[in-house]
Amino acid sequence: GMPPRVTIWEVGPRDGLQNEATTVPVEVKLEFLDRLAAAGLTTLEATSFVHPKWVPQLADAEELLERLRPVAGVRYPVLVPNERGLDRALAAGVRHIAVFASATQAFAERNLNRGFDEQFAMFEPVVSRARREGVEVRGYLSMCFGDPWEGVVDPAQVVRAGRNLLDLGCTQLSLGDTIGVATPAGVERLVTAFTSAGTAVAELAVHFHDTYGQALANTLAALRLGVSTVDSSAGGLGGCPYAESATGNLATEDLVWLLDGLGIDHGVELDALVATSTWLAQRLGRPSPSRVVRALGG
Numbered sequence: 386g387m388p389p390r391v392t393i394w395e396v397g398p399r400d401g402l403q404n405e406a407t408t409v410p411v412e413v414k415l416e417f418l419d420r421l422a423a424a425g426l427t428t429l430e431a432t433s434f435v436h437p438k439w440v441p442q443l444a445d446a447e448e449l450l451e452r453l454r455p456v457a458g459v460r461y462p463v464l465v466p467n468e469r470g471l472d473r474a475l476a477a478g479v480r481h482i483a484v485f486a487s488a489t490q491a492f493a494e495r496n497l498n499r500g501f502d503e504q505f506a507m508f509e510p511v512v513s514r515a516r517r518e519g520v521e522v523r524g525y526l527s528m529c530f531g532d533p534w535e536g537v538v539d540p541a542q543v544v545r546a547g548r549n550l551l552d553l554g555c556t557q558l559s560l561g562d563t564i565g566v567a568t569p570a571g572v573e574r575l576v577t578a579f580t581s582a583g584t585a586v587a588e589l590a591v592h593f594h595d596t597y598g599q600a601l602a603n604t605l606a607a608l609r610l611g612v613s614t615v616d617s618s619a620g621g622l623g624g625c626p627y628a629e630s631a632t633g634n635l636a637t638e639d640l641v642w643l644l645d646g647l648g649i650d651h652g653v654e655l656d657a658l659v660a661t662s663t664w665l666a667q668r669l670g671r672p673s674p675s676r677v678v679r680a681l682g683g
């Protein structure tokens with residue numbers, strides 16, 4: 386059944402801002418993080434320690450963390466693809482990281498410059514060293530439902546890739562619909578395939594993009610199966626620069642509205658969050674795509 390409480394894994398500062406055409410000034414990023422924490426979010430994916438040429442929008446990761454005003458009780462995970470990224474993250478004092486794999490060969494090549502098997506070989510020393518250092522490691526898996534180059538992705542292949550990440554030592558697995566093509570039946574099929582293969586539902590998170598307007602329906606399907614960690618992005622920002630047609634993430638405001646209606650606890654103050662997304666939309670120069678922000682925002 387449905388969980389009594391959901392952890393919202395806020396990815397706006399990372400998945401959101403990595404896809405902006407222009408780089409957002411570090412002061413704006415810092416204020417965004419402060420405002421998200423003040424709105425009650427307790428997991429803020431802050432940035433990525435990836436190659437600065439690949440994602441110039443997040444090239445200020447060191448400066449951002451140096452100037453971050455961390456709030457007690459809030460964790461600030463960052464993306465790390467390889468050992469060089471882990472060195473940088475550890476030097477910046479990071480305590481939570483996420484590695485990010487692809488369920489398909491085509492996207493592993495485009496996003497990581499690695500083949501399907503090679504990506505896990507790249508992550509292996511990252512995950513083992515991070516765990517030895519007491520750092521929490523989330524594993525993302527992209528293209529879990531469909532891939533722009535390979536089409537429909539076989540759930541058995543997704544389960545194999547996801548099990549690889551968990552077997553490396555990832556403590557959580559986030560199932561990504563990178564291009565937003567999933568529908569609830571596919572979500573049910575995939576979550577059930579994982580639990581049938583021995584993965585506890587508590588180890589799973591879901592990460593939906595809203596390209597086809599299915600993100601909330603997909604979230605509801607996952608909640609009904611007991612998934613209790615949901616990724617979302619304030620104001621519905623987001624996308625991956627290396628995935629064709631990866632548009633915005635599920636908006637955190639839309640998620641909060643759904644959870645409120647279901648009576649599921651989440652700890653977020655909706656008004657403060659809408660005000661934050663409205664403020665950021667002004668800085669980005671375009672309105673938020675979130676329906677809830679548009680309904681409630683000024």
Ligand code: HMG
Binds near residue numbers: 464471473562624
């Ligand atoms: P590569 O070019 O193969 O790198 O890129 P390399 O290992 O061959 O190294 C080449 C040079 O880059 C070396 O320098 C390294 O030191 C340097 P040199 O010795 O030649 O002077 N280098 C680095 N510098 C800084 N930080 C680093 C780093 N690594 C190497 N971490 C690499 C391989 C993985 C680095 C590259 O492909 C990359 O950075 N990819 C990141 C792409 C990305 O961030 N995509 C978006 C995030 S994923 C996503 O959005 C999906 C998600 O939201 C879930 C979903 O929606 O599905 C998570």
Ligand code: MG
Binds near residue numbers: 400561592624625634
């Ligand atoms: Mg994403």
